[in-house]
Amino acid sequence: MIEMQDVWKTYPDGTHALRGISVKVDSNEFVYVVGPSGAGKSTFMKLIYREERPTKGQIFVDNFNLAKLKRRKIPYLRRNIGVIFQDFRLLPKLTAAENVAFAMEVIEAPPKLIKRRTAEVLELVGLADKKNSYPSQLSGGEQQRVAIARAIVNNPAVIVADEPTGNLDPDTSWGIMRLLEEINYRGTTIVMATHNKEIVNTMRKRVIAIENGVIVRDEQRGEYGYED
Numbered sequence: 001m002i003e004m005q006d007v008w009k010t011y012p013d014g015t016h017a018l019r020g021i022s023v024k025v026d027s028n029e030f031v032y033v034v035g036p037s038g039a040g041k042s043t044f045m046k047l048i049y050r051e052e053r054p055t056k057g058q059i060f061v062d063n064f065n066l067a068k069l070k071r072r073k074i075p076y077l078r079r080n081i082g083v084i085f086q087d088f089r090l091l092p093k094l095t096a097a098e099n100v101a102f103a104m105e106v107i108e109a110p111p112k113l114i115k116r117r118t119a120e121v122l123e124l125v126g127l128a129d130k131k132n133s134y135p136s137q138l139s140g141g142e143q144q145r146v147a148i149a150r151a152i153v154n155n156p157a158v159i160v161a162d163e164p165t166g167n168l169d170p171d172t173s174w175g176i177m178r179l180l181e182e183i184n185y186r187g188t189t190i191v192m193a194t195h196n197k198e199i200v201n202t203m204r205k206r207v208i209a210i211e212n213g214v215i216v217r218d219e220q221r222g223e224y225g226y227e228d
């Protein structure tokens with residue numbers, strides 16, 4: 001599903017964010033990516049959804065060879081990857097339903113399907129009754145649920161979540177985690193960067209630890225392993 005072979009990422013200012021990452025994530029896995037601040041977690045995630053290109057090495061995601069992927073083909077990759085951020089990144093002038101529908105409009109899905117599927121995913125994330133609310137009228141947890149609905153609406157093979165609970169209180173974070181677990185259970189691969197020790201140590205999954213741009217640990221049912 002996801003494979004990196006000796007991947008290096010050096011930013012234009014000379015920062016070596018990743019230094020020789022090789023890893024395989026199979027379809028249907030749930031993986032936490034942990035590590036100290038500045039270790040390279042976000043860079044690792046950005047390479048998967050092709051926000052950044054590797055300086056060296058090969059990356060394969062769902063049969064796409066990212067090092068070779070032409071710019072005009074990026075939208076085809078993005079259909080297969082849902083991305084969730086710490087700060088939700090909803091469009092403020094669109095309602096919850098419109099935010100979700102927008103992700104289908106950009107891939108030119110038929111209007112009837114957009115209507116049906118938008119209602120379906122808002123129901124799944126428990127927000128059917130808030131479909132006409134604007135992001136500013138929603139709590140942080142509700143906004144993240146809309147973002148999750150948007151991420152899954154096109155049935156992606158992979159969800160990449162970069163600190164999805166980073167702005168949320170513990171109770172709300174657990175709700176978001178249960179939802180991600182449900183989505184994983186339904187067949188979507190999930191790669192999630194997190195600093196949340198409690199969640200990693202309670203909801204045991206594969207843990208990949210990155211430090212200074214290299215993988216220092218990769219364990220099934222692993223632990224968080226840091227004190228913060």
Ligand SMILES: Nc1ncnc2c1ncn2[C@@H]1O[C@H](COP(=O)(O)OP(=O)(O)OP(=O)(O)O)[C@@H](O)[C@H]1O
Nearest residue numbers: 011012013015017036037038039040041042043044
């Ligand atoms: N666009 C950029 N240009 C230059 N350096 C960058 C850029 N983005 C990230 N970096 C640097 O690359 C390294 C890895 O950053 P990255 O954001 O991947 O770390 P992280 O593990 O996600 O950190 P955090 O947990 O704080 O979010 C850091 O030294 C960071 O300063």
